[in-house]
Amino acid sequence: MKSAHKRRKLYFGVSQQSGFTLIEVMIAILVLAFGLLGFALLQTMNVRFTKSAQQRTIATNLAYELVDIMRTQRSQGSFYNGITFASFSGVATPTGGCPRVVATTPAANITRWKCEVRKALPGGDAQVTLSPNGQLQVEVRWGDANWSQDASAVNSSVTVESRL
Numbered sequence: 001m002k003s004a005h006k007r008r009k010l011y012f013g014v015s016q017q018s019g020f021t022l023i024e025v026m027i028a029i030l031v032l033a034f035g036l037l038g039f040a041l042l043q044t045m046n047v048r049f050t051k052s053a054q055q056r057t058i059a060t061n062l063a064y065e066l067v068d069i070m071r072t073q074r075s076q077g078s079f080y081n082g083i084t085f086a087s088f089s090g091v092a093t094p095t096g097g098c099p100r101v102v103a104t105t106p107a108a109n110i111t112r113w114k115c116e117v118r119k120a121l122p123g124g125d126a127q128v129t130l131s132p133n134g135q136l137q138v139e140v141r142w143g144d145a146n147w148s149q150d151a152s153a154v155n156s157s158v159t160v161e162s163r164l
Contacts, residue, residue, distance in 0.1 A: 052144055056158060058120045059140040062113070063160040066128070066138050069109050074164055077136075079106035080128045083114070085141075088125035093118045134164045 098115035121142035
């Protein structure tokens, strides 16, 4: 009689603990949802950082391109001092490509380079400072729309210094 009683208890104990309750399933889904939400936020931030780094790379490449252009025209370097933040006010953002001209005068190079800055960087502008001793500083700045709602707000910049 004792063994039948034990079997009955064992049988009832097992049947009471089988399966998941609805509350356990809901809690598991809630934990999973928070995890996926965190992952989505991480992906969004990753896209922002990547785009911002891409713009910084483009600005650096444009600044070094201008330095190289100025090195090829050392005797006409003073023309490039005309590139100021204020001189970008009349430069429109191009919809197509920037024109390449055969003549490599400083004026043509400056016009094309300004066009490329405006095309590649939102609200981009630049300033060149060439000292009499040959110290050169090119500062490129732009509005980083990835971090600010106002794309025209200039809040990122790259400065390249060199010697001609």
